[in-house]
Amino acid sequence: MPEAISGFSKLSKSEKIEWLLNNYFSQKETARQILTRYWNSDEILQKLHDEFIENTITNFYLPFGVAPNFLINNHLYTIPMTIEESSVVAAASKAAKFWYDRGGFKTKVISTEKIGQVHFNFKGNYQKLESFFRAIKPKLISDTAAITENMVKRGGGIKDIVLKDKTKELTNYYQLHATFETLDAMGANFINSCLEQFATTLKNEAATYANFTQEEGDIEIIMSILSNYVPNCLVRAEVSCPIDDLKSKDISNPELFAQKFKQAITIAEIEPFRAVTHNKGIMNGIDAVVLATGNDFRAVEAGVHAYASRTGNYRSLTHCTVDDGIFKFWIEIPLALGTVGGLTSLHPLVKLALELLEKPTAKDLMQIVAVAGLAQNFAAVKSLTTTGIQQGHMKMHLMNILNQFEATEKEKAQLVEHFKTNVVTHSAVVAAIKSLRQ
Numbered sequence: 001m002p003e004a005i006s007g008f009s010k011l012s013k014s015e016k017i018e019w020l021l022n023n024y025f026s027q028k029e030t031a032r033q034i035l036t037r038y039w040n041s042d043e044i045l046q047k048l049h050d051e052f053i054e055n056t057i058t059n060f061y062l063p064f065g066v067a068p069n070f071l072i073n074n075h076l077y078t079i080p081m082t083i084e085e086s087s088v089v090a091a092a093s094k095a096a097k098f099w100y101d102r103g104g105f106k107t108k109v110i111s112t113e114k115i116g117q118v119h120f121n122f123k124g125n126y127q128k129l130e131s132f133f134r135a136i137k138p139k140l141i142s143d144t145a146a147i148t149e150n151m152v153k154r155g156g157g158i159k160d161i162v163l164k165d166k167t168k169e170l171t172n173y174y175q176l177h178a179t180f181e182t183l184d185a186m187g188a189n190f191i192n193s194c195l196e197q198f199a200t201t202l203k204n205e206a207a208t209y210a211n212f213t214q215e216e217g218d219i220e221i222i223m224s225i226l227s228n229y230v231p232n233c234l235v236r237a238e239v240s241c242p243i244d245d246l247k248s249k250d251i252s253n254p255e256l257f258a259q260k261f262k263q264a265i266t267i268a269e270i271e272p273f274r275a276v277t278h279n280k281g282i283m284n285g286i287d288a289v290v291l292a293t294g295n296d297f298r299a300v301e302a303g304v305h306a307y308a309s310r311t312g313n314y315r316s317l318t319h320c321t322v323d324d325g326i327f328k329f330w331i332e333i334p335l336a337l338g339t340v341g342g343l344t345s346l347h348p349l350v351k352l353a354l355e356l357l358e359k360p361t362a363k364d365l366m367q368i369v370a371v372a373g374l375a376q377n378f379a380a381v382k383s384l385t386t387t388g389i390q391q392g393h394m395k396m397h398l399m400n401i402l403n404q405f406e407a408t409e410k411e412k413a414q415l416v417e418h419f420k421t422n423v424v425t426h427s428a429v430v431a432a433i434k435s436l437r438q
Contacts, residue, residue, distance in 0.1 A: 098248065109366055143201045235366040
């Protein structure tokens with residue numbers, strides 16, 4: 001076991017690698033070759049990537065693909081997707097083409113409100129705290145003027161601040177609960193800067209407030225931080241068509257398909273074990289676009305799953321109706337996204353992805369991302385209720401298995417042809433490779 005190291009971050013990249021090789025890898029030269037093979041030959045570009053995070057030793061590549069034929073509000077998009085999972089891009093593309101021929105996707109942004117909170121302790125009378133808050137609320141806002149000036153000029157800024165009494169849940173615990181409009185920025189840095197100023201103003205003003213006792217005036221700030229739960233930053237995407245129009249190569253009985261599809265969605269609405277996997281499939285599409293456009297997929301995941309649990313039970317994010325001969329399928333989710341700031345102006349591929357999407361606003365991107373999630377879910381549930389999920393997924397996974405066994409190009413061609421008419425499973429592929437090589 002290696003000894004702890006001090007000052008690791010101050011070492012050069014080559015020194016960091018040498019320390020790692022000497023302490024953790026038995027095949028040092030093989031490990032060195034793998035690490036350096038993924039460096040970018042463009043030194044300027046590599047330096048940019050090195051500075052995204054601390055202690056960078058190499059780059060970790062993910063495939064950057066595209067899904068064409070997305071007709072959204074009568075505008076045709078090709079959507080960039082960054083993901084490693086087999087079949088995701090293929091499924092999205094297939095769903096896009098299916099709905100292109102049936103009128104495409106319809107979307108709308110419902111609201112764009114984001115939230116931040118100052119968490120603090122107050123030992124005293126709530127009515128006095130409430131009077132104090134009302135008195136200083138204008139100053140809370142005015143003290144952030146230097147931070148909000150540019151955002152306000154563009155039409156955004158602080159929407160409101162409210163005092164929340166949380167003492168029933170935790171003794172002496174209160175919040176300043178603030179709402180924001182951040183326009184095309186995701187807004188994390190903007191919101192956090194405002195919150196920290198709120199906290200400073202709150203503490204300073206309390207210390208000199210005449211109606212507080214000394215103990216009441218000593219407000220204890222716990223923390224100031226934005227929330228990634230944004231239930232009022234909502235977007236809706238939907239598809240619909242007459243049931244008869246669902247007929248296609250793999251849907252011979254559209255009425256039966258519509259009813260089975262609806263029941264599959266209903267199961268995910270009432271059964272958490274199914275809902276988690278169901279929503280994970282939705283996030284396959286959402287995360288892939290969020291990552292390709294330089295946004296924070298962890299924040300999006302956390303907020304979306306919290307929204308799926310807002311009723312007290314974890315439920316499906318998508319919904320379906322089959323009424324009066326019309327099939328309708330939709331999603332309504334919270335998405336806090338940005339098209340300016342962060343990696344959007346730094347990462348070359350992110351800039352390319354946003355150009356591919358015709359330089360969308362944050363609202364545009366919300367709608368595109370929601371559509372990607374809906375399309376992914378439609379493709380998955382359609383497979384589940386018709387051919388089964390493994391048929392398409394394993395055929396896409398075939399190449400990964402062949403690469404694991406270092407199949408030659410000739411072997412790949414023969415085995416791809418073989419599995420056009422045979423069921424793909426890992427064991428079947430292994431057996432086929434062994435048979436071919438014998």
